[in-house]
Amino acid sequence: MTSTRPILVVDDDIDHAVILRTVLASVAPEAPVEMCTDPSRLPGVLLEAPEGAVVLIDRLLRGVESFPHLKVARDERPDLYVVLLSSALSPEDRARALQSGARDAAEKPGSLSLWRSMLGKMLTDADERDAQRGDARAG
Amino acid sequence: MTIDRATAQTDVEQVLLDSLLYAVSHDLRSPLLTMTLSAELLETSLGDEVARSEAAKVAFGSMQQGAQDLERMLQTLTLLSRARRKQLEPAQAPLKLILGGYEVTSDTDLSGRIARIDPLQVREMLDAVAGEADLEVRATMDGARVDLEFAVPELEQGPSPLHAVAGSLKQYAGTTVETLAVGQVLLERQGGAVRGEPGRVVISLPLEAA
Numbered sequence: 001m002t003s004t005r006p007i008l009v010v011d012d013d014i015d016h017a018v019i020l021r022t023v024l025a026s027v028a029p030e031a032p033v034e035m036c037t038d039p040s041r042l043p044g045v046l047l048e049a050p051e052g053a054v055v056l057i058d059r060l061l062r063g064v065e066s067f068p069h070l071k072v073a074r075d076e077r078p079d080l081y082v083v084l085l086s087s088a089l090s091p092e093d094r095a096r097a098l099q100s101g102a103r104d105a106a107e108k109p110g111s112l113s114l115w116r117s118m119l120g121k122m123l124t125d126a127d128e129r130d131a132q133r134g135d136a137r138a139g
Numbered sequence: 140m141t142i143d144r145a146t147a148q149t150d151v152e153q154v155l156l157d158s159l160l161y162a163v164s165h166d167l168r169s170p171l172l173t174m175t176l177s178a179e180l181l182e183t184s185l186g187d188e189v190a191r192s193e194a195a196k197v198a199f200g201s202m203q204q205g206a207q208d209l210e211r212m213l214q215t216l217t218l219l220s221r222a223r224r225k226q227l228e229p230a231q232a233p234l235k236l237i238l239g240g241y242e243v244t245s246d247t248d249l250s251g252r253i254a255r256i257d258p259l260q261v262r263e264m265l266d267a268v269a270g271e272a273d274l275e276v277r278a279t280m281d282g283a284r285v286d287l288e289f290a291v292p293e294l295e296q297g298p299s300p301l302h303a304v305a306g307s308l309k310q311y312a313g314t315t316v317e318t319l320a321v322g323q324v325l326l327e328r329q330g331g332a333v334r335g336e337p338g339r340v341v342i343s344l345p346l347e348a349a
Contacts, residue, residue: 015173022180060165087168090221108172110210112179 003028003123006050010036010057010066011085016108020056023115028123039064043072052079054126059086059093067100074101081126103129157223164217171213175206208309215304215312215320222324230329231347232258234285238276241265245278253347254285260325261342265289267318268340280346287342291315297336299323 007024011017017035024033036045039061046069049055055073057066066084073082084097084105097105104122109115182189182199189195234252243249254261268274268291277288293315296303300319304311311317319340323333332343 013169013173015177016169019173019176019180086165087172088165088217092221092225110172110175110206112176112183115176 002030003127004030005081005123005126006053007031007033008036008045008049008053008055009033010039010042010045010055010061010069012037012039012058012061016058020115023112024119027116027119031123039066042066042069043076046073046080047076049077049080052126052130053081054123055080055082056085056122057082059084059089059097067096070097070100070102081122081129083122157220160216160220160223164213164220168210168213168217171206171209174202175210178202178206212308212312215308215317218317218321219301219304219324222321225325227257227325227328229255230257231255234278234344234346237261237344238265238278238287241269242273242275243278244275245280247280249278249280249285252280252285252349254344255347256326256329256331256344260322260329261287261344264319264322264342267315270315281343283346283348284343285346287344289340290338291319291335291340292338294319294335294340295337297334299333299335300340301333303335 005028007028009017009020009024011020014037017037021033021035024031032050034049036042042061046055057069059066070082070084073080081103082101084094084102085108086093086105087108089097089105089107094105104125106118109118178199185195189199231253234249234254237254237258238249265274265276265287268289274289279286279288291300293311294300294303295310296306300311300316301323303316304320311320319333319335322342326333326342326344330345334341334343
């Protein structure tokens with residue numbers, strides 16, 4: 001079953017955002033996808049994201065690192081599943097992203113098939129996390 | 140200009156060059172990704188039309204090959220940039236541990252000698268050269284250092300792997316010589332040295348006093 005979880009794409013590179021939306025249309029055709037390509041709308045657009053959304057946010061937005069936005073999302077919207085994406089991501093960058101509150105961080109893949117498998121896994125991980133949280137609340 | 144001013148200026152230039160290297164490795168991959176993924180999307184959407192057109196097949200094949208070459212070279216720049224910026228902790232390890240598993244020849248006794256260097260980094264370099272085969276390493280003591288010499292058939296120019304990569308990124312990106320060049324950056328930051336000439340490389344490690 002494909003995910004119907006809402007997705008928010010935050011990337012100042014419009015080409016990357018559009019390609020990402022195109023790939024998402026094949027991975028999760030029923031998931032509503034919103035795009036934000038204007039970093040000046042942050043952090044508002046994060047705070048107003050749909051409940052439980054997966055947020056795919058680029059590491060560098062107009063030359064400014066987006067780590068502070070990860071902290072805002074962690075503190076203000078813990079229901080979001082925020083993933084940091086970057087054209088080049090070192091292990092240290094990844095660790096920093098996770099420390100800042102991202103659920104995951106990854107380098108943008110160089111092929112569509114890798115994009116599909118990466119996004120599919122992220123959506124599955126987000127669903128499983130919600131299921132575990134639901135179990136914990138029920139328990 | 141005084142020596143201190145010249146040194147400070149060199150430091151500033153190094154920081155700028157490191158920033159440029161990082162920017163090149165990161166920022167160039169972004170438009171490359173756009174081109175690669177757009178070409179793939181286009182090829183997918185055209186479907187059979189591409190298969191029927193010899194020119195289209197050649198064009199998409201060439202685009203893909205060019206993008207792969209660029210990706211490979213950018214990856215090398217990224218690895219070198221990370222090696223320049225990586226935070227290093229003081230490390231040391233027994234030479235016997237560093238060289239364990241390799242065929243080592245030496246005129247002097249290496250047991251008990253400690254190298255002041257990250258052992259994993261040296262192992263990574265040696266493992267890259269060895270691959271699945273046995274690697275013969277000649278160890279030579281030189282005062283407070285030990286030189287580890289081994290064959291690297293892929294290396295066609297000196298005076299070091301880093302020089303070779305700088306001389307021909309296209310030839311060495313993604314190869315064993317790239318791994319040695321990245322290791323060279325890390326080892327030299329720890330007081331080690333790496334030199335090379337066609338067919339062979341020498342890693343020089345600082346030693347603890349005997």
